Amino acid sequence: MNLNQVIFREAKIQDLDRIVYLLSDDVLGSKRENYKQPLPDTYLDAFHSINSDPNNELIVACYGNDIIGVQQITFTPFITYQGGWRATIEGVRTAPIERGKGVGSEMIKWAIHRAKKRRCHLVQLTTDKNRPEALHFYEKLGFKPSHEGLKLHL
């Protein structure tokens, strides 16, 4: 795999099967996703909701015809920070076979660049404390673990 030939673009509906496969092919993801054929409608509904919202972008990393990574970026206007916009990154995954080659870093750098173009003052994300290697990965990219990430499952 040649990192220079990896392209990032918005996902199309044809990519959704592969995206869900990538999300489910993971220690934590395997417990919460439901990858099967045909895909459950909930995934299609979410795709269409994201795709029709100008403040949500589902981004795939492509190498030739292969999708080797995915991330979702949400742009949100807040009153805090003098009415500043933030970019939130979520659902970041690289294909296991392509890990450790820089695809993840390039993907996050792409998101940071996109956030600047959208005039965000902050890029944020949360990472599960059961993924210590992910924390190190994001810290190398300049992120500071200044906050506790709290979740309440309904």
Add this chain to the structure above:
Amino acid sequence: MNLNQVIFREAKIQDLDRIVYLLSDDVLGSKRENYKQPLPDTYLDAFHSINSDPNNELIVACYGNDIIGVQQITFTPFITYQGGWRATIEGVRTAPIERGKGVGSEMIKWAIHRAKKRRCHLVQLTTDKNRPEALHFYEKLGFKPSHEGLKLHL
């Protein structure tokens, strides 16, 4: 103040001055907000962006004619968790004089109820590690600090 008489509703443009005052009247908020008359346009722009977005709600806690609290709730569709929607709470603030009387708890419970009505499977937020009392407050409401909250200022 009688907690039973506190009402939660979406903010109106006339409330914005008071909202920005509440956000700025805080140890961390005073460093990043810019409360002055007239309000900087960036606050008005953010208000209108939030107000016109069906997935963003700026909520105020009212007691009689006074606004004594504020929070913003963002609803986001994700591919993860089988295409699940999440509610994110941000910019939570109670007027200093009304703290410790349960307004904050009622406000967060209101947001949780709203998230259920919007069929979210998760409510999430991040809290600055410099606010240990806030962490305790959210844990009492059922939130788990399972994640690191990472921020990158652009």
